[in-house]
Amino acid sequence: MAGRLKIRVENVSKIFGGNPTAALAKVRAGMGKAELLETSNHVLGLHEINLDIREGETFVIMGLSGSGKSTLIRHFNRLIEPTAGRILVDGEDVLALNPAALRRFCRRKVSMVFQRFALLPHKTVLENVIYGLIMDGVPKPAARDRGMQQIELVGLAGFENHHPGQLSGGMQQRVGLARALATDAEILLMDEAFSALDPLIRHDMQMQLRDIQARLHKTIVFITHDLDEALLLGNHIAILKDGMVRQVGTGASILMAPADDYVARFVRDVNRARIVTCGALAEPGQVFANPQAASGASGWVIISDGCGGHGLMRAGTGARNGEAKLEDAITIEASANVEEAFGALARRDRPLVVMTDGRVSGLLGWQTVLKALERNDGTIGGPRC
Ligand SMILES: Nc1ncnc2c1ncn2[C@@H]1O[C@H](COP(=O)(O)OP(=O)(O)OP(=O)(O)O)[C@@H](O)[C@H]1O
Numbered sequence: 001m002a003g004r005l006k007i008r009v010e011n012v013s014k015i016f017g018g019n020p021t022a023a024l025a026k027v028r029a030g031m032g033k034a035e036l037l038e039t040s041n042h043v044l045g046l047h048e049i050n051l052d053i054r055e056g057e058t059f060v061i062m063g064l065s066g067s068g069k070s071t072l073i074r075h076f077n078r079l080i081e082p083t084a085g086r087i088l089v090d091g092e093d094v095l096a097l098n099p100a101a102l103r104r105f106c107r108r109k110v111s112m113v114f115q116r117f118a119l120l121p122h123k124t125v126l127e128n129v130i131y132g133l134i135m136d137g138v139p140k141p142a143a144r145d146r147g148m149q150q151i152e153l154v155g156l157a158g159f160e161n162h163h164p165g166q167l168s169g170g171m172q173q174r175v176g177l178a179r180a181l182a183t184d185a186e187i188l189l190m191d192e193a194f195s196a197l198d199p200l201i202r203h204d205m206q207m208q209l210r211d212i213q214a215r216l217h218k219t220i221v222f223i224t225h226d227l228d229e230a231l232l233l234g235n236h237i238a239i240l241k242d243g244m245v246r247q248v249g250t251g252a253s254i255l256m257a258p259a260d261d262y263v264a265r266f267v268r269d270v271n272r273a274r275i276v277t278c279g280a281l282a283e284p285g286q287v288f289a290n291p292q293a294a295s296g297a298s299g300w301v302i303i304s305d306g307c308g309g310h311g312l313m314r315a316g317t318g319a320r321n322g323e324a325k326l327e328d329a330i331t332i333e334a335s336a337n338v339e340e341a342f343g344a345l346a347r348r349d350r351p352l353v354v355m356t357d358g359r360v361s362g363l364l365g366w367q368t369v370l371k372a373l374e375r376n377d378g379t380i381g382g383p384r385c
């Protein structure tokens with residue numbers, strides 16, 4: 001993702017306890033979280049976190065309970081101050097903001113969506129959505145207009161005069177989202193925002209967030225402990241364990257090349273075929289204008305008529321003595337997941353031609369697919385029985 005740098009987390013460490021600086025020195029000398037707690041009653045929240053989050057992306061922070069996700073995200077709007085390190089938003093050091101600048105920053109630039117919806121029960125949906133705007137001094141008619149737009153965006157038009165108690169959990173979560181969107185903040189911090197929802201509604205919300213994101217291009221930092229959610233939403237994912245980042249990357253890159261055993265165990269039951277794209281696996285394919293031009297080549301080559309038509313040919317001896325047969329090529333988009341390639345691969349004995357924006361970007365054969373789906377224990381990816 002090519003957006004410019006929006007949030008930079010630089011060497012951030014956070015220790016909870018009476019003397020964090022002394023405790024940090026012990027951690028730097030190699031003491032782990034458990035030993036620190038046992039010997040000095042300090043909690044290692046985060047240790048030397050470095051992250052770059054780009055404008056317009058959804059950046060997922062994931063990890064098990066207690067790994068430091070909430071602690072990390074709360075640094076972004078300075079609900080928590082680090083023991084060491086810096087957080088830069090748009091190049092500006094958040095720690096250097098004076099109280100007035102920090103208030104402005106928290107109102108205009110970042111907005112937080114919580115797991116428990118945190119709605120005001122005696123106010124209507126609309127009043128909840130525009131509460132922050134009114135507090136911020138936005139005139140009521142303008143606030144109502146903006147609030148209604150967001151209510152429509154999250155699919156709650158018609159419910160603006162209801163009270164939160166009259167809504168389902170999923171609808172309340174949408175009100176929370178609309179409220180965060182209404183502030184027009186560039187950065188949305190979402191801490192387990194969907195975790196309280198049941199699976200179907202949760203999936204609905206995930207798809208809706210993707211829709212909204214496709215239109216609004218916010219920078220979203222999304223916390224979850226659910227790997228499927230992380231893979232569905234995240235352009236990049238950081239995996240935390242015991243306050244440390246174990247790996248950062250795209251979902252596919254983490255699945256294909258886990259940085260260590262912990263990450264490998266974490267991702268082992270994911271259905272890789274749904275996540276890995278054909279483009280990520282494609283191998284370079286040679287493209288020729290006609291069969292004769294391919295006479296010196298070997299293996300499968302692509303014959304392109306230059307007008308969008310493609311054939312496949314097994315180049316080699318046959319080609320040299322004019323016997324090679326030109327076969328129809330089956331094309332697949334680079335963005336398609338590998339699961340979508342299964343059918344076409346299974347029916348034919350030849351690789352697929354992978355296309356990006358109407359141009360050939362490579363070849364994809366069975367061997368490559370099987371190798372990519374193989375776990376490091378030799379079994380093929382997919383949920384374990
Ligand atoms: N205010 C605090 N005082 C002391 N320890 C804290 C405080 N806040 C967090 N911690 C500790 O820091 C660690 C990270 O907690 P954090 O809340 O960031 O985890 P999390 O990944 O968000 O977990 P969960 O998935 O359960 O929400 C935990 O060990 C926690 O006990």
Ligand SMILES: [Mg+2]
Nearest residue numbers: 069070071191
């Ligand atoms: Mg948390």
